[in-house]
Amino acid sequence: xxxxxxxxxxxxxxxxxxxxxxxxxxxxxxxxxxxxxxxxxxxxxxxxxxxxxxxxxxxxxxxxxxxxxxxxxxxxxxxxxxxxxxxxxxxxxxxxxxxxxxxxxxxxxxxxxxxxxxxxxxxxxxxxxxxxxxxxxxxxxxxxxxxxxxxxxxxxxxxxxxxxxxxxxxxxxxxxxxxxxxxxxxxxxxxxxxxxxxxxxxxxxxxxxxxxxxxxxxxxxxxxxxxxxxxxxxxxxxxxxxxxxxxxxxxxxxxxxxxxxxxxxxxxxxxxxxxxxxxxxxxxxxxxxxxxxxxxxxxxxxxxxxxxxxxxxxxxxxxxxxxxxxxxxxxxxxxxxxxxxxxxxxxxxxxxxxxxxxxxxxxxxxxxxxxxxxxxxxxxxxxxxxxxxxxxxxxxxxxxxxxxxxxxxxxxxxxxxxxxxxxxxxxxxxxxxxxxxxxxxxxxxxxxxxxxxxxxxxxxxxxxxxxxxxxxxxxxxxxxxxxxxxxxxxxxxxxxxxxxxxxxxxxxxxxxxxxxxxxxxxxxxxxxxxxxxxxxxxxxxxxxxxxxxxxxxxxxxxxxxxxxxxxxxxxxxxxxxxxxxxxxxxxxxxxxxxxxxxxxxxxxxxxxxxxxxxxxxxxxxxxxxxxxxxxxxxxxxx
Amino acid sequence: xxxxxxxxxxxxxxxxxxxxxxxxxxxxxxxxxxxxxxxxxxxxxxxxxxxxxxxxxxxxxxxxxxxxxxxxxxxxxxxxxxxxxxxxxxxxxxxxxxxxxxxxxxxxxxxxxxxxxxxxxxxxxxxxxxxxxxxxxxxxxxxxxxxxxxxxxxxxxxxxxxxxxxxxxxxxxxxxxxxxxxxxxx
Numbered sequence: 001x002x003x004x005x006x007x008x009x010x011x012x013x014x015x016x017x018x019x020x021x022x023x024x025x026x027x028x029x030x031x032x033x034x035x036x037x038x039x040x041x042x043x044x045x046x047x048x049x050x051x052x053x054x055x056x057x058x059x060x061x062x063x064x065x066x067x068x069x070x071x072x073x074x075x076x077x078x079x080x081x082x083x084x085x086x087x088x089x090x091x092x093x094x095x096x097x098x099x100x101x102x103x104x105x106x107x108x109x110x111x112x113x114x115x116x117x118x119x120x121x122x123x124x125x126x127x128x129x130x131x132x133x134x135x136x137x138x139x140x141x142x143x144x145x146x147x148x149x150x151x152x153x154x155x156x157x158x159x160x161x162x163x164x165x166x167x168x169x170x171x172x173x174x175x176x177x178x179x180x181x182x183x184x185x186x187x188x189x190x191x192x193x194x195x196x197x198x199x200x201x202x203x204x205x206x207x208x209x210x211x212x213x214x215x216x217x218x219x220x221x222x223x224x225x226x227x228x229x230x231x232x233x234x235x236x237x238x239x240x241x242x243x244x245x246x247x248x249x250x251x252x253x254x255x256x257x258x259x260x261x262x263x264x265x266x267x268x269x270x271x272x273x274x275x276x277x278x279x280x281x282x283x284x285x286x287x288x289x290x291x292x293x294x295x296x297x298x299x300x301x302x303x304x305x306x307x308x309x310x311x312x313x314x315x316x317x318x319x320x321x322x323x324x325x326x327x328x329x330x331x332x333x334x335x336x337x338x339x340x341x342x343x344x345x346x347x348x349x350x351x352x353x354x355x356x357x358x359x360x361x362x363x364x365x366x367x368x369x370x371x372x373x374x375x376x377x378x379x380x381x382x383x384x385x386x387x388x389x390x391x392x393x394x395x396x397x398x399x400x401x402x403x404x405x406x407x408x409x410x411x412x413x414x415x416x417x418x419x420x421x422x423x424x425x426x427x428x429x430x431x432x433x434x435x436x437x438x439x440x441x442x443x444x445x446x447x448x449x450x451x452x453x454x455x456x457x458x459x460x461x462x463x464x465x466x467x468x469x470x471x472x473x474x475x476x477x478x479x480x481x482x483x484x485x486x487x488x489x490x491x492x493x494x495x496x497x498x499x500x501x502x503x504x505x506x507x508x509x510x511x512x513x514x515x516x517x518x519x520x521x522x523x524x525x526x527x528x529x530x531x532x533x534x535x536x537x538x539x540x541x542x543x544x545x546x547x548x549x550x551x552x553x554x555x556x557x558x559x560x561x562x563x564x565x566x567x568x569x570x571x572x573x574x575x576x577x578x579x580x581x582x583x584x585x586x587x588x589x590x591x592x593x594x595x596x597x598x599x600x601x602x603x604x605x606x607x608x609x610x611x612x613x614x615x616x617x618x619x620x621x622x623x624x625x626x627x628x629x630x631x632x633x634x635x636x637x638x
Numbered sequence: 639x640x641x642x643x644x645x646x647x648x649x650x651x652x653x654x655x656x657x658x659x660x661x662x663x664x665x666x667x668x669x670x671x672x673x674x675x676x677x678x679x680x681x682x683x684x685x686x687x688x689x690x691x692x693x694x695x696x697x698x699x700x701x702x703x704x705x706x707x708x709x710x711x712x713x714x715x716x717x718x719x720x721x722x723x724x725x726x727x728x729x730x731x732x733x734x735x736x737x738x739x740x741x742x743x744x745x746x747x748x749x750x751x752x753x754x755x756x757x758x759x760x761x762x763x764x765x766x767x768x769x770x771x772x773x774x775x776x777x778x779x780x781x782x783x784x785x786x787x788x789x790x791x792x793x794x795x796x797x798x799x800x801x802x803x804x805x806x807x808x809x810x811x812x813x814x815x816x817x818x819x820x821x822x823x824x
Contacts, residue, residue: 044806112808257807454810544765545801545813547642547674547735550751553763554744 007383009188012195015382022379025389026397027354030371031361033395033413038259040414043421045112045450046255049442051124052096052103052248052431053131054147056603057139057157063597065604066157067100067147068139072182075102077134083107091127097245099181100156102131109255117443118552124435128610140607143438145296145430145574146247148285149599151175151238164224171200172240173224174287179242188381189404190241193306196378200226203243203302204235206292208284208476212591236289244303244329247283247296250429250438252445253412255421261453262422263336263367266411268452270332271459271487272445273408273428274469275524278478279566280441282430282574288599290582290592294575295430295474301327304406306380322349322376329406331470333373335463336366336411345462351375374405393417408470432574434610436620440559447556448535451542457490461516477576480569483518488532525567536564565621577619578602639811640803641667642674644715644737646770647681647696648794655796655818656699660708662816663798672800675700676713676737678766688717690724701731713737715764719750726757735760771797776819794819 010018055068075093082089094103104127110116131141149155151174160176169177169187171194180186194200207217217234221227231237256262281294293299305327310320317323325347326333334344350372358368379400389396395416402410410425426445432438451457465485472482519532527534539560548556565571572580582588585598594602608614645659656677663672677696679688693714700712713735714725722736736759738746743763754761773793781789794817801813 045808112804112806114808450808453807540765542810545810546803546808547640547760548763550738550743550746550761550763553740557740557744 007184007385009184010382010384012192015192015379016196018382018387019378021387022382022397022400023351023354023375025391026399026401027357027371027375028391029389029395029398029416030413031358032392033398033416034363035361036416037414037422040421041258043255043257045257046109046421047446048106048109048253049120049124049438050103050105050251050253051127051143051438052101052250053128054098054142054144054248055100055102055135055139056142056147056607057136058600058604058607060138063600065596065600066159067098067150067155067179068157069099069160069179071095071099071102074131074134078102078131081134082130090123091130093131095181095183095186096248097181097186098242099179101181101246101248104131114546114548115552117446118549118555120442121435121439121555124438128435140611142603142607143248143431143433143610144282144603144606145249146283146286146299148578148594148602149288149596150246150286151240151243152288152596155179170194170240170242172242173221173227174238175240175242175246179246185381189304192380193241193304196306196308196380198308200230200239201241201303201305202230203238203299204230204232205238205286205299207234207236208290208292208592209234210290210590210592212589214591217592236286236291238287238299238303241303243286244296244300247300248431249296249427250280250431250441251425251427252429252442253423253425254446254449255423257421259422260337262411262424264339265449265452266332266409266424267335267337267340268457268459269424269426269445269449270335270409270463271461271466272448273331273426274466274473275484275486275521276426276441276445277428277430277470278473278482278484278521279525279563279573280428280430280432281474281479281576282432282578284476284575284579285582285594288594290579290594292476293474294476294478294573297428297470297474300406301329304329306378324349324376328377328404331408331467333407333463334366334370335460336370338366339458340460341366343460343462345464346467348373349376370411375401377401377405380404430574433606434612434620436558437562437574439555440562443556443559444539444563447539447542451535451538454542455491455538457538459487459490461485461487465516476579477573479521479566479573483520484524485516486519486524486532487516489515490533522568526564536560562621571621572618574619577616581605640673640805641669641671641800642676642803643672643798643800644676644678644764644766646678646766646797646799648771648773648776648796654699656696657703658818659796659798659816660703662818663800664708666816667800667802671707672709674711674713674735675703675709676715676735676762678715678770679717681769688721690721690728693721693725694728697725697729701729704731711735713760713762715766719747719753722750722759723753726759732757733759735762737762737764739763740765771817776817780819791822792819793822 055070057066057068075095078093083092090107092105092107096103106123128141156179160178162172162174162176164171164173169180169190180190227239256265277295283296284291284294307324308320309315310317311324313323333346334348348369350369354375355368355372358371386396393416408428412423412425414420429441469484472478475482523532525535527537566573581602582594582598587595587598609616643663647655680692682688682692703709704712711734714733715737717736726732738761740763776794777789780787780792796818798816802811804811
């Protein structure tokens, strides 16, 4: 999850003293990159996925499942056997926030040809197999977005009890610091967010009210004043960064052919984020309870919200510079392309000095305000050895701020002195149980970028509507029950538009109001006669014009079938499937409580599905599967 | 950049259609050469199976176009293993690809897959209907756009679909159709 520098981390007070220094030099570092590569052109398409995994251990005798705090050791072994032995190794492994997490990516980025779509799933399988092969008996690698009993007593192996003391990282009543990755960046981030905020983070997720759920549902925390104050009735209360950043997700990064193509894709995909997030919904359970949301987004957002009371508008500004409307982890706040400008309708807090400086350096208004907005944030971690840098050849200070702005999309300048192009990262997706599903979502998004660029599509709507969509997308069963703002005529740009140009000029807001309407996800994905053509029909039309070999086409056909059926409701989202699994569990008392044993059965089932030891047609359909493999060591039934 | 085309023979006309279609495509697109041309199976009478004899005149013309460097690679569409093998054995310029219908891409006949692999013929997919453009629907479209034409007098001869692809980026630069029709009796 971003930049990892080794060294001695500074306390929040020390870090804060250097904040202006980091910002000043971060901007200089960005400007060096910008001036060096702003005109870089003709980069080819390269792209890659990132899958996050949890390490779990099954205790078949006691019917319990734990998160194993061995991520650092597993990572070390994987890197030693992999990339350090062979620079062309097909997989790469990186640390993640939880000590029970690792992140895997393909060893080399994928390229622009169609047959590459057929290698994604094989590579994901390779990753799963590779990591599984070094686990201990009864352990497994799971791609689940949120662990249902995260933060419940004894959820880790080895077991640790939380120590809610000021000197610790989280000061959590539930999430022990031992469950945080041992790299100092992670605990420092955790502690500094808390110190900057001036109190523990507060996450309140509405509880799902089942037949026997107490109403009002109230938990009391007499031993902790902060918790007693922060927890809300009818909500599941959480108090640590780990409840958010300890979740897994699925991301895709693309290299664009130029800075303007990157800005165009950034904007277009921003509108797609809530739609695909709802389609990928996979996280209905928190801290052992059934919640009323299906997606992790708001939980992570609150889990890293470092804003002070002043910045959140609860107290008059005295020590801080700005009111800030969103957490560092949230949906994007401004479009970057010229076509997007008129849809930038949310208040954008910027650092005015930085903005002026960037304009003087020749940046246009939109890019300048984007960077000046990212840079309203303070650095959250700083290492003593990494304060004074060579601004022309390093970018750590820029990356420090950039990589702790966790938004739905990320606009990524090339690293200094590299031949990497301008990139955008698509970040809203929840991770799915199987490599098949994860490949399907990744391929869908990459194909969509190709279609957007080929047909010069225009999905832009006012950003305030994208924000509304993000909120709706997290609701329970949003994919079937809710409506989303979406642009009606996406071909407006016509055939003569160029990537950084716009369609017909339309400045009046009355006109803009007619450009979009509320649609169901089924309509957006599959189309509806006379209303909207549908993204999948457009993808199919694109595919008909590309030369695609039969094997690749078969895979894509199955991937799009999954997306199509998830959108129409013919297949369940992971979130819906998990809800039904729990609802039908013999131990479930319709009281929104997930016990250790229910959690065990659920995760065991998830692992069997992921390793193709059992079928799950209600989730996956009866898609034709080409490769069979079994890499599980954990199935208790054989 | 890769320029590809698929040629659909509509009428029961002479194989010279092939050459005029390719010439027309090159001139419309402003290129000297097409990278790939696939010929859709020519229409045959009901109840008759497509045989090598049906394909031969068109294929010979395509071979000439390859020899005169108008086309780089040529391919077929919807041939089964037997048909493809017959063509392959007879042809001077071998097919480098054969398109199969999207509906069968997940249930490929193993003999076709094995044959294609052995002789390095790419198996690609298409999603074209059996009849891309009937005489009647062509005439209807013609009447709509040019009201004072005697549409029923016009019969389509061939239809060519082209696409220009930026391969390294997976992007369609342009695509379109070219069609030739002639007036009945002229």
